[in-house]
Amino acid sequence: MGIRKKNKNPPILSHEFIIQNHADIVSCLALLLVLGLLFEVTSHVAGLFITVQHNVTISTNEGQEELAVNYFHHGPKDMATVFFxxxxxxxxxxxxxxxxxxxxxxxxxxxxxxxxxxxxxxxxxxxxxxxxxxxxxxxxxxxxxxxxxxxxxxxxxxxxxxxxxxxxxxxxxxxxxxxxxxxxxxxxxxxxxxxxxxxxxxxxxxxxxxxxxxxxxxxxxxxxxxxxxxxxxxxxxxxxxxxxxxxxxxxxxxxxxxxxxxxxxxxxxxxxxxxxxxxxxxxxxxxxxxxxxxxxxxxxxxxxxxxxxxxxxxxxxxxxxxxxxxxxxxxxxxxxxKSAPPRSSRPRRDRGGPNAINGALGNVPDSPRTRKEKSS
Known part of the structure:
Protein backbone atom coordinates (compact mmCIF):
# COMPACT_ATOMS: atom_id res chain seq x y z
CA MET A 1 0.00 0.00 0.00
CA GLY A 2 1.45 3.31 -1.02
CA ILE A 3 5.19 3.79 -1.57
CA ARG A 4 6.90 0.82 0.01
CA LYS A 5 10.49 -0.25 0.48
CA LYS A 6 11.50 -2.77 -2.14
CA ASN A 7 13.26 -5.88 -0.88
CA LYS A 8 13.57 -7.34 -4.36
CA ASN A 9 13.56 -6.09 -7.93
CA PRO A 10 10.61 -7.60 -9.84
CA PRO A 11 10.71 -7.73 -13.66
CA ILE A 12 10.00 -4.41 -15.35
CA LEU A 13 6.34 -3.86 -16.33
CA SER A 14 5.28 -6.91 -14.34
CA HIS A 15 2.27 -6.68 -12.01
CA GLU A 16 4.48 -6.56 -8.91
CA PHE A 17 6.67 -3.87 -10.45
CA ILE A 18 3.66 -1.66 -11.27
CA ILE A 19 2.16 -2.14 -7.80
CA GLN A 20 5.42 -1.34 -6.01
CA ASN A 21 6.20 1.70 -8.16
CA HIS A 22 2.72 2.94 -9.06
CA ALA A 23 3.16 6.23 -7.17
CA ASP A 24 6.39 7.01 -9.04
CA ILE A 25 4.84 6.11 -12.39
CA VAL A 26 1.78 8.28 -11.77
CA SER A 27 3.98 11.15 -10.55
CA CYS A 28 5.98 11.06 -13.79
CA LEU A 29 2.79 11.11 -15.85
CA ALA A 30 1.41 14.09 -13.91
CA LEU A 31 4.75 15.89 -14.22
CA LEU A 32 4.74 15.44 -17.98
CA LEU A 33 1.33 17.11 -18.16
CA VAL A 34 2.56 20.02 -16.05
CA LEU A 35 5.69 20.41 -18.18
CA GLY A 36 3.44 20.58 -21.23
CA LEU A 37 2.33 24.04 -20.09
CA LEU A 38 5.85 25.37 -20.68
CA PHE A 39 5.79 24.83 -24.44
CA GLU A 40 3.49 26.60 -26.83
CA VAL A 41 2.93 23.51 -28.95
CA THR A 42 1.61 21.41 -26.06
CA SER A 43 0.28 24.11 -23.73
CA HIS A 44 -3.23 23.97 -25.17
CA VAL A 45 -3.50 20.20 -24.70
CA ALA A 46 -1.92 20.27 -21.25
CA GLY A 47 -4.26 23.08 -20.22
CA LEU A 48 -7.25 20.84 -20.85
CA PHE A 49 -6.03 18.52 -18.09
CA ILE A 50 -4.76 21.00 -15.52
CA THR A 51 -6.94 24.12 -15.70
CA VAL A 52 -10.68 24.21 -15.07
CA GLN A 53 -12.59 24.42 -18.35
CA HIS A 54 -15.87 25.92 -19.59
CA ASN A 55 -15.56 29.37 -18.07
CA VAL A 56 -17.89 32.27 -18.84
CA THR A 57 -17.27 35.97 -18.16
CA ILE A 58 -20.31 38.09 -17.33
CA SER A 59 -20.16 41.86 -16.97
CA THR A 60 -22.13 43.45 -14.13
CA ASN A 61 -22.69 47.10 -13.26
CA GLU A 62 -22.15 48.07 -9.64
CA GLY A 63 -22.65 51.78 -9.24
CA GLN A 64 -20.60 53.54 -11.89
CA GLU A 65 -18.13 50.69 -12.37
CA GLU A 66 -18.46 47.72 -14.68
CA LEU A 67 -17.14 44.50 -13.19
CA ALA A 68 -16.36 41.25 -14.99
CA VAL A 69 -17.24 38.15 -12.96
CA ASN A 70 -15.96 34.71 -13.96
CA TYR A 71 -18.33 31.75 -13.84
CA PHE A 72 -17.98 28.10 -14.76
CA HIS A 73 -20.39 25.48 -16.07
CA HIS A 74 -19.91 21.79 -16.79
CA GLY A 75 -19.02 20.25 -20.13
CA PRO A 76 -17.24 17.34 -21.84
CA LYS A 77 -13.78 18.84 -21.31
CA ASP A 78 -14.20 18.21 -17.58
CA MET A 79 -13.32 14.55 -18.17
CA ALA A 80 -9.71 15.51 -18.94
CA THR A 81 -9.52 17.64 -15.79
CA VAL A 82 -10.98 14.83 -13.69
CA PHE A 83 -8.37 12.45 -15.11
CA PHE A 84 -5.47 14.73 -14.12
CA LYS A 338 -18.39 -18.09 26.25
CA SER A 339 -17.30 -15.96 29.20
CA ALA A 340 -20.03 -17.41 31.48
CA PRO A 341 -18.84 -20.21 33.83
CA PRO A 342 -19.80 -23.78 32.79
CA ARG A 343 -22.81 -25.36 34.48
CA SER A 344 -20.76 -28.14 36.07
CA SER A 345 -18.75 -25.57 38.03
CA ARG A 346 -21.81 -24.00 39.64
CA PRO A 347 -22.64 -24.79 43.33
CA ARG A 348 -24.62 -28.01 43.93
CA ARG A 349 -27.41 -26.19 45.74
CA ASP A 350 -28.36 -24.40 42.50
CA ARG A 351 -28.90 -27.62 40.53
CA GLY A 352 -32.37 -28.25 41.83
CA GLY A 353 -33.51 -24.66 41.99
CA PRO A 354 -36.01 -22.90 39.80
CA ASN A 355 -33.36 -22.32 37.08
CA ALA A 356 -32.94 -26.08 36.49
CA ILE A 357 -35.34 -26.32 33.56
CA ASN A 358 -35.22 -27.22 29.87
CA GLY A 359 -32.88 -30.14 30.41
CA ALA A 360 -30.42 -28.27 32.60
CA LEU A 361 -29.79 -31.39 34.70
CA GLY A 362 -29.40 -33.73 31.79
CA ASN A 363 -25.64 -34.14 32.33
CA VAL A 364 -25.69 -34.11 36.11
CA PRO A 365 -24.87 -37.48 37.83
CA ASP A 366 -27.74 -39.19 39.63
CA SER A 367 -28.03 -38.78 43.38
CA PRO A 368 -27.67 -41.85 45.67
CA ARG A 369 -31.41 -41.88 46.40
CA THR A 370 -32.23 -42.03 42.71
CA ARG A 371 -29.91 -44.98 42.20
CA LYS A 372 -31.53 -46.87 45.07
CA GLU A 373 -34.99 -46.36 43.62
CA LYS A 374 -33.82 -47.64 40.28
CA SER A 375 -32.36 -50.79 41.79
CA SER A 376 -35.64 -51.56 43.49
Whole structure:
Protein backbone atom coordinates (compact mmCIF):
# COMPACT_ATOMS: atom_id res chain seq x y z
CA MET A 1 0.00 0.00 0.00
CA GLY A 2 1.45 3.31 -1.02
CA ILE A 3 5.19 3.79 -1.57
CA ARG A 4 6.90 0.82 0.01
CA LYS A 5 10.49 -0.25 0.48
CA LYS A 6 11.50 -2.77 -2.14
CA ASN A 7 13.26 -5.88 -0.88
CA LYS A 8 13.57 -7.34 -4.36
CA ASN A 9 13.56 -6.09 -7.93
CA PRO A 10 10.61 -7.60 -9.84
CA PRO A 11 10.71 -7.73 -13.66
CA ILE A 12 10.00 -4.41 -15.35
CA LEU A 13 6.34 -3.86 -16.33
CA SER A 14 5.28 -6.91 -14.34
CA HIS A 15 2.27 -6.68 -12.01
CA GLU A 16 4.48 -6.56 -8.91
CA PHE A 17 6.67 -3.87 -10.45
CA ILE A 18 3.66 -1.66 -11.27
CA ILE A 19 2.16 -2.14 -7.80
CA GLN A 20 5.42 -1.34 -6.01
CA ASN A 21 6.20 1.70 -8.16
CA HIS A 22 2.72 2.94 -9.06
CA ALA A 23 3.16 6.23 -7.17
CA ASP A 24 6.39 7.01 -9.04
CA ILE A 25 4.84 6.11 -12.39
CA VAL A 26 1.78 8.28 -11.77
CA SER A 27 3.98 11.15 -10.55
CA CYS A 28 5.98 11.06 -13.79
CA LEU A 29 2.79 11.11 -15.85
CA ALA A 30 1.41 14.09 -13.91
CA LEU A 31 4.75 15.89 -14.22
CA LEU A 32 4.74 15.44 -17.98
CA LEU A 33 1.33 17.11 -18.16
CA VAL A 34 2.56 20.02 -16.05
CA LEU A 35 5.69 20.41 -18.18
CA GLY A 36 3.44 20.58 -21.23
CA LEU A 37 2.33 24.04 -20.09
CA LEU A 38 5.85 25.37 -20.68
CA PHE A 39 5.79 24.83 -24.44
CA GLU A 40 3.49 26.60 -26.83
CA VAL A 41 2.93 23.51 -28.95
CA THR A 42 1.61 21.41 -26.06
CA SER A 43 0.28 24.11 -23.73
CA HIS A 44 -3.23 23.97 -25.17
CA VAL A 45 -3.50 20.20 -24.70
CA ALA A 46 -1.92 20.27 -21.25
CA GLY A 47 -4.26 23.08 -20.22
CA LEU A 48 -7.25 20.84 -20.85
CA PHE A 49 -6.03 18.52 -18.09
CA ILE A 50 -4.76 21.00 -15.52
CA THR A 51 -6.94 24.12 -15.70
CA VAL A 52 -10.68 24.21 -15.07
CA GLN A 53 -12.59 24.42 -18.35
CA HIS A 54 -15.87 25.92 -19.59
CA ASN A 55 -15.56 29.37 -18.07
CA VAL A 56 -17.89 32.27 -18.84
CA THR A 57 -17.27 35.97 -18.16
CA ILE A 58 -20.31 38.09 -17.33
CA SER A 59 -20.16 41.86 -16.97
CA THR A 60 -22.13 43.45 -14.13
CA ASN A 61 -22.69 47.10 -13.26
CA GLU A 62 -22.15 48.07 -9.64
CA GLY A 63 -22.65 51.78 -9.24
CA GLN A 64 -20.60 53.54 -11.89
CA GLU A 65 -18.13 50.69 -12.37
CA GLU A 66 -18.46 47.72 -14.68
CA LEU A 67 -17.14 44.50 -13.19
CA ALA A 68 -16.36 41.25 -14.99
CA VAL A 69 -17.24 38.15 -12.96
CA ASN A 70 -15.96 34.71 -13.96
CA TYR A 71 -18.33 31.75 -13.84
CA PHE A 72 -17.98 28.10 -14.76
CA HIS A 73 -20.39 25.48 -16.07
CA HIS A 74 -19.91 21.79 -16.79
CA GLY A 75 -19.02 20.25 -20.13
CA PRO A 76 -17.24 17.34 -21.84
CA LYS A 77 -13.78 18.84 -21.31
CA ASP A 78 -14.20 18.21 -17.58
CA MET A 79 -13.32 14.55 -18.17
CA ALA A 80 -9.71 15.51 -18.94
CA THR A 81 -9.52 17.64 -15.79
CA VAL A 82 -10.98 14.83 -13.69
CA PHE A 83 -8.37 12.45 -15.11
CA PHE A 84 -5.47 14.73 -14.12
CA UNK A 85 -6.71 15.26 -10.58
CA UNK A 86 -7.34 11.54 -10.29
CA UNK A 87 -3.56 11.17 -10.76
CA UNK A 88 -3.02 13.76 -8.03
CA UNK A 89 -5.36 11.81 -5.73
CA UNK A 90 -3.32 8.62 -6.30
CA UNK A 91 -0.14 10.50 -5.38
CA UNK A 92 -1.67 11.95 -2.20
CA UNK A 93 -3.00 8.50 -1.31
CA UNK A 94 0.53 7.07 -1.52
CA UNK A 95 2.04 9.95 0.47
CA UNK A 96 -0.46 9.58 3.32
CA UNK A 97 0.11 5.83 3.35
CA UNK A 98 3.89 6.05 3.39
CA UNK A 99 4.43 9.06 5.63
CA UNK A 100 1.69 8.46 8.19
CA UNK A 101 -0.28 5.23 8.18
CA UNK A 102 2.60 2.79 7.64
CA UNK A 103 4.58 4.34 10.50
CA UNK A 104 1.61 4.10 12.86
CA UNK A 105 0.92 0.51 11.81
CA UNK A 106 4.47 -0.57 12.58
CA UNK A 107 4.05 0.73 16.14
CA UNK A 108 0.60 -0.75 16.75
CA UNK A 109 1.36 -4.30 15.51
CA UNK A 110 -2.15 -4.90 14.19
CA UNK A 111 -3.36 -8.12 12.61
CA UNK A 112 -3.67 -8.30 8.82
CA UNK A 113 -7.43 -7.72 8.84
CA UNK A 114 -7.21 -4.80 11.26
CA UNK A 115 -4.24 -3.44 9.31
CA UNK A 116 -6.37 -3.21 6.16
CA UNK A 117 -9.29 -1.60 7.98
CA UNK A 118 -6.97 0.85 9.73
CA UNK A 119 -5.51 1.95 6.39
CA UNK A 120 -8.98 2.32 4.89
CA UNK A 121 -10.23 4.43 7.81
CA UNK A 122 -7.06 6.52 7.81
CA UNK A 123 -7.35 7.39 4.14
CA UNK A 124 -11.07 8.11 4.29
CA UNK A 125 -10.75 10.16 7.49
CA UNK A 126 -8.28 12.49 5.79
CA UNK A 127 -10.51 12.81 2.73
CA UNK A 128 -13.74 13.35 4.68
CA UNK A 129 -12.10 15.93 6.95
CA UNK A 130 -10.78 17.94 3.99
CA UNK A 131 -14.06 17.65 2.09
CA UNK A 132 -16.17 18.72 5.10
CA UNK A 133 -14.04 21.79 5.73
CA UNK A 134 -14.02 22.70 2.05
CA UNK A 135 -17.76 22.15 1.64
CA UNK A 136 -18.68 24.15 4.75
CA UNK A 137 -16.57 27.07 3.55
CA UNK A 138 -18.47 27.06 0.22
CA UNK A 139 -21.82 26.91 2.00
CA UNK A 140 -20.89 29.89 4.16
CA UNK A 141 -19.44 31.96 1.31
CA UNK A 142 -22.48 31.30 -0.89
CA UNK A 143 -24.86 31.89 2.05
CA UNK A 144 -26.68 28.65 1.30
CA UNK A 145 -27.34 27.86 4.97
CA UNK A 146 -29.48 30.91 5.64
CA UNK A 147 -32.68 29.44 4.14
CA UNK A 148 -33.72 26.13 2.55
CA UNK A 149 -35.17 28.13 -0.34
CA UNK A 150 -31.63 28.76 -1.57
CA UNK A 151 -31.34 25.08 -2.50
CA UNK A 152 -33.80 25.41 -5.41
CA UNK A 153 -34.22 29.14 -5.94
CA UNK A 154 -32.81 30.25 -9.29
CA UNK A 155 -32.59 26.73 -10.74
CA UNK A 156 -30.89 25.74 -13.01
CA UNK A 157 -27.64 26.53 -11.20
CA UNK A 158 -25.46 26.26 -14.28
CA UNK A 159 -23.06 29.09 -13.43
CA UNK A 160 -20.71 28.38 -10.53
CA UNK A 161 -18.92 31.52 -9.26
CA UNK A 162 -15.18 31.83 -8.76
CA UNK A 163 -14.69 35.35 -7.37
CA UNK A 164 -15.18 37.66 -5.55
CA UNK A 165 -14.10 37.27 -2.80
CA UNK A 166 -10.65 35.83 -3.60
CA UNK A 167 -10.82 33.42 -0.66
CA UNK A 168 -13.98 31.74 -1.95
CA UNK A 169 -13.43 28.13 -2.96
CA UNK A 170 -14.63 27.13 -6.39
CA UNK A 171 -17.83 25.10 -6.49
CA UNK A 172 -16.85 23.54 -9.79
CA UNK A 173 -13.39 22.54 -8.59
CA UNK A 174 -14.97 20.93 -5.53
CA UNK A 175 -17.06 18.66 -7.74
CA UNK A 176 -14.08 17.94 -10.01
CA UNK A 177 -12.05 16.91 -6.95
CA UNK A 178 -14.83 14.70 -5.61
CA UNK A 179 -15.22 12.84 -8.89
CA UNK A 180 -11.44 12.51 -9.21
CA UNK A 181 -11.09 11.04 -5.72
CA UNK A 182 -13.74 8.37 -6.16
CA UNK A 183 -12.41 7.50 -9.60
CA UNK A 184 -8.94 7.05 -8.12
CA UNK A 185 -10.41 4.43 -5.78
CA UNK A 186 -10.90 2.09 -8.77
CA UNK A 187 -7.20 1.64 -9.69
CA UNK A 188 -6.40 1.60 -5.97
CA UNK A 189 -8.20 -1.75 -5.76
CA UNK A 190 -5.44 -3.11 -8.00
CA UNK A 191 -2.62 -1.20 -6.32
CA UNK A 192 -3.77 -2.27 -2.85
CA UNK A 193 -4.19 -5.93 -3.88
CA UNK A 194 -7.77 -6.00 -2.66
CA UNK A 195 -9.18 -9.41 -1.87
CA UNK A 196 -11.63 -10.90 -4.35
CA UNK A 197 -14.37 -11.12 -1.74
CA UNK A 198 -13.96 -7.41 -0.87
CA UNK A 199 -13.99 -6.10 -4.45
CA UNK A 200 -17.81 -6.30 -5.01
CA UNK A 201 -18.50 -4.35 -1.82
CA UNK A 202 -15.95 -1.68 -2.69
CA UNK A 203 -17.15 -1.40 -6.28
CA UNK A 204 -20.70 -0.93 -5.02
CA UNK A 205 -20.04 2.02 -2.74
CA UNK A 206 -17.59 3.64 -5.20
CA UNK A 207 -20.26 3.42 -7.90
CA UNK A 208 -22.88 4.92 -5.59
CA UNK A 209 -20.63 7.90 -4.87
CA UNK A 210 -19.84 8.46 -8.55
CA UNK A 211 -23.49 8.18 -9.64
CA UNK A 212 -24.82 10.57 -7.00
CA UNK A 213 -22.04 13.17 -7.26
CA UNK A 214 -21.97 12.99 -11.05
CA UNK A 215 -25.77 13.16 -11.20
CA UNK A 216 -25.89 16.30 -9.05
CA UNK A 217 -23.14 17.86 -11.17
CA UNK A 218 -24.70 17.09 -14.56
CA UNK A 219 -28.29 17.90 -13.55
CA UNK A 220 -27.16 21.26 -12.09
CA UNK A 221 -28.28 20.30 -8.58
CA UNK A 222 -25.00 21.64 -7.23
CA UNK A 223 -26.37 23.24 -4.09
CA UNK A 224 -28.42 20.28 -2.96
CA UNK A 225 -25.55 17.90 -3.75
CA UNK A 226 -23.10 20.01 -1.77
CA UNK A 227 -25.33 20.10 1.33
CA UNK A 228 -25.97 16.35 1.19
CA UNK A 229 -22.27 15.60 0.69
CA UNK A 230 -21.23 17.67 3.69
CA UNK A 231 -23.92 16.01 5.82
CA UNK A 232 -22.96 12.50 4.71
CA UNK A 233 -19.21 13.10 4.96
CA UNK A 234 -19.52 14.41 8.51
CA UNK A 235 -21.29 11.24 9.66
CA UNK A 236 -18.77 9.03 7.83
CA UNK A 237 -15.87 11.00 9.30
CA UNK A 238 -17.14 10.28 12.81
CA UNK A 239 -17.38 6.56 12.03
CA UNK A 240 -13.86 6.21 10.66
CA UNK A 241 -12.33 8.31 13.43
CA UNK A 242 -14.15 6.12 15.96
CA UNK A 243 -12.72 3.03 14.24
CA UNK A 244 -9.20 4.46 14.40
CA UNK A 245 -9.64 5.14 18.11
CA UNK A 246 -11.02 1.62 18.59
CA UNK A 247 -7.95 0.06 16.96
CA UNK A 248 -5.68 2.03 19.30
CA UNK A 249 -7.71 1.03 22.37
CA UNK A 250 -10.53 -1.51 22.03
CA UNK A 251 -12.20 -0.31 25.23
CA UNK A 252 -13.05 3.03 23.62
CA UNK A 253 -16.27 2.36 21.72
CA UNK A 254 -18.36 5.39 22.70
CA UNK A 255 -17.78 6.95 19.29
CA UNK A 256 -19.74 4.16 17.59
CA UNK A 257 -22.78 4.92 19.73
CA UNK A 258 -22.67 8.61 18.79
CA UNK A 259 -22.17 7.63 15.15
CA UNK A 260 -25.19 5.30 15.22
CA UNK A 261 -27.43 8.12 16.46
CA UNK A 262 -26.08 10.63 13.93
CA UNK A 263 -26.36 8.03 11.16
CA UNK A 264 -30.12 7.80 11.66
CA UNK A 265 -30.45 11.58 11.93
CA UNK A 266 -28.37 12.00 8.78
CA UNK A 267 -30.60 9.67 6.80
CA UNK A 268 -33.71 11.53 7.93
CA UNK A 269 -32.21 14.92 7.05
CA UNK A 270 -31.08 13.64 3.66
CA UNK A 271 -34.55 12.41 2.80
CA UNK A 272 -36.20 15.56 4.14
CA UNK A 273 -33.97 17.95 2.19
CA UNK A 274 -34.27 15.88 -0.99
CA UNK A 275 -38.06 15.72 -0.87
CA UNK A 276 -38.28 19.41 0.06
CA UNK A 277 -35.97 20.51 -2.77
CA UNK A 278 -36.86 18.12 -5.58
CA UNK A 279 -40.41 17.15 -4.67
CA UNK A 280 -41.73 20.56 -3.64
CA UNK A 281 -39.26 23.31 -4.51
CA UNK A 282 -38.47 22.33 -8.10
CA UNK A 283 -42.02 21.11 -8.69
CA UNK A 284 -43.30 24.61 -7.99
CA UNK A 285 -40.54 26.42 -9.86
CA UNK A 286 -41.37 28.84 -12.65
CA UNK A 287 -39.27 27.18 -15.34
CA UNK A 288 -40.56 23.69 -16.13
CA UNK A 289 -39.60 21.30 -18.90
CA UNK A 290 -36.20 20.20 -20.24
CA UNK A 291 -34.01 22.78 -21.94
CA UNK A 292 -30.47 21.70 -22.77
CA UNK A 293 -29.38 25.19 -23.80
CA UNK A 294 -30.02 26.58 -20.33
CA UNK A 295 -29.27 23.34 -18.47
CA UNK A 296 -32.79 22.99 -17.14
CA UNK A 297 -33.71 19.39 -16.29
CA UNK A 298 -36.77 20.26 -14.22
CA UNK A 299 -39.33 17.76 -15.46
CA UNK A 300 -41.48 15.20 -13.59
CA UNK A 301 -39.65 12.14 -14.94
CA UNK A 302 -36.22 13.38 -13.86
CA UNK A 303 -37.53 14.55 -10.48
CA UNK A 304 -39.05 11.14 -9.81
CA UNK A 305 -35.84 9.41 -10.91
CA UNK A 306 -33.73 11.61 -8.61
CA UNK A 307 -35.98 11.05 -5.62
CA UNK A 308 -36.18 7.30 -6.31
CA UNK A 309 -32.41 7.03 -6.51
CA UNK A 310 -31.88 8.95 -3.28
CA UNK A 311 -34.58 7.02 -1.40
CA UNK A 312 -33.29 3.66 -2.66
CA UNK A 313 -29.75 4.51 -1.58
CA UNK A 314 -30.87 5.65 1.87
CA UNK A 315 -32.97 2.49 2.29
CA UNK A 316 -30.00 0.35 1.30
CA UNK A 317 -27.77 2.14 3.80
CA UNK A 318 -30.31 1.73 6.59
CA UNK A 319 -30.75 -1.96 5.75
CA UNK A 320 -26.98 -2.49 5.84
CA UNK A 321 -26.77 -0.54 9.10
CA UNK A 322 -29.43 -2.72 10.74
CA UNK A 323 -27.75 -5.93 9.59
CA UNK A 324 -24.39 -4.78 10.94
CA UNK A 325 -25.91 -3.82 14.30
CA UNK A 326 -27.71 -7.18 14.56
CA UNK A 327 -24.52 -9.06 13.72
CA UNK A 328 -22.58 -7.14 16.34
CA UNK A 329 -25.32 -7.85 18.90
CA UNK A 330 -25.20 -11.59 18.14
CA UNK A 331 -21.42 -11.61 18.41
CA UNK A 332 -21.69 -9.82 21.76
CA UNK A 333 -24.18 -12.39 23.02
CA UNK A 334 -21.90 -15.23 21.94
CA UNK A 335 -19.00 -13.66 23.81
CA UNK A 336 -21.15 -13.42 26.93
CA UNK A 337 -22.03 -17.12 26.68
CA LYS A 338 -18.39 -18.09 26.25
CA SER A 339 -17.30 -15.96 29.20
CA ALA A 340 -20.03 -17.41 31.48
CA PRO A 341 -18.84 -20.21 33.83
CA PRO A 342 -19.80 -23.78 32.79
CA ARG A 343 -22.81 -25.36 34.48
CA SER A 344 -20.76 -28.14 36.07
CA SER A 345 -18.75 -25.57 38.03
CA ARG A 346 -21.81 -24.00 39.64
CA PRO A 347 -22.64 -24.79 43.33
CA ARG A 348 -24.62 -28.01 43.93
CA ARG A 349 -27.41 -26.19 45.74
CA ASP A 350 -28.36 -24.40 42.50
CA ARG A 351 -28.90 -27.62 40.53
CA GLY A 352 -32.37 -28.25 41.83
CA GLY A 353 -33.51 -24.66 41.99
CA PRO A 354 -36.01 -22.90 39.80
CA ASN A 355 -33.36 -22.32 37.08
CA ALA A 356 -32.94 -26.08 36.49
CA ILE A 357 -35.34 -26.32 33.56
CA ASN A 358 -35.22 -27.22 29.87
CA GLY A 359 -32.88 -30.14 30.41
CA ALA A 360 -30.42 -28.27 32.60
CA LEU A 361 -29.79 -31.39 34.70
CA GLY A 362 -29.40 -33.73 31.79
CA ASN A 363 -25.64 -34.14 32.33
CA VAL A 364 -25.69 -34.11 36.11
CA PRO A 365 -24.87 -37.48 37.83
CA ASP A 366 -27.74 -39.19 39.63
CA SER A 367 -28.03 -38.78 43.38
CA PRO A 368 -27.67 -41.85 45.67
CA ARG A 369 -31.41 -41.88 46.40
CA THR A 370 -32.23 -42.03 42.71
CA ARG A 371 -29.91 -44.98 42.20
CA LYS A 372 -31.53 -46.87 45.07
CA GLU A 373 -34.99 -46.36 43.62
CA LYS A 374 -33.82 -47.64 40.28
CA SER A 375 -32.36 -50.79 41.79
CA SER A 376 -35.64 -51.56 43.49
Missing amino acids: YMLIAIIFHAVIQECLLDKINRKMHLSKIKHTKFDESGQLSAFYLLSCGWGISILLSENLMSSPVNLWEGYPHTLMPVAPPPSRFQMKFFYISQLAYWLHALPELYFQKAKNEDIPRQLLYISLYLVHIGGAYILNLNRLGLVLMVLHYFVELLFHVSRLIYFSNESRQAGFTVWAVLFVIGRLLTLSLSVLTVGFGLAGAEHQGPDLTTGNFNMPLIRVAVLAGICATQAFMVWTFINVQLRRWREFQQQLR
